[in-house]
Amino acid sequence: MKRLLNILVFLVIGVIVFAIGLQFHIKRLAQPITHTSVLEAPHAYTGIVLGASVKANGNLSAILQDRVDAALMAYQEKKIERFLLSGDHAQKGYDEVNAMKKYLNKKGVPDSVIFLDHAGLDTYDSMFRAKNIFKLTRL
Structure with missing residues (x-):
């Protein structure tokens, strides 16, 4: 024993x-x-924003707002030229992707640089679709 x-x-x-x-x-x-600051990050044509929860009133959760704000900063600093917003829109009445888009539009980002992935139900799906559907090569 x-x-x-x-x-x-x-x-x-x-x-x-x-x-x-x-x-x-x-x-x-x-x-x-791994970069701890947007300013350290290398240029990438497309910045991917992974979804997170959206409040019942349509506002972004704190985590999602942080992600979108970081991508917005990268756009403003010319680190990215366009956005791929990927998130959950599988249920009627719940839409992470359009909530992110509205937020960016309010911050002055034009629709012409925003691409939407409504089927990014989890991180794996989002990254798989970014590579295979949206044909992004730098992930």
Whole structure:
């Protein structure tokens, strides 16, 4: 019984060490392409904004507003030339995509640089569609 407990403790410690090591490895690999400021980001023709919840009154949630504001800043700083707004519009009466579009329009962004993906139900769908439907090459 004591031997089994020792093996179990060893395995748990091993899994924890592996998980921590994996986290550091992923951070190290992602570091060159991770930007903490819009001003640091390289130019990309299209900026993708992933959807998040919209309030019942149609206003953006705080998280979604932060995302749209970051994309707007990138547009204003000439880091992107157009927007791909991707979000959930699968249910009648709930529309993340047009809520983002309205917000950008109010900030002076013309419709001509806004593209809508109404079927971005989750991050995987949004990125898959950005690459395969909208033919974006830099994601």
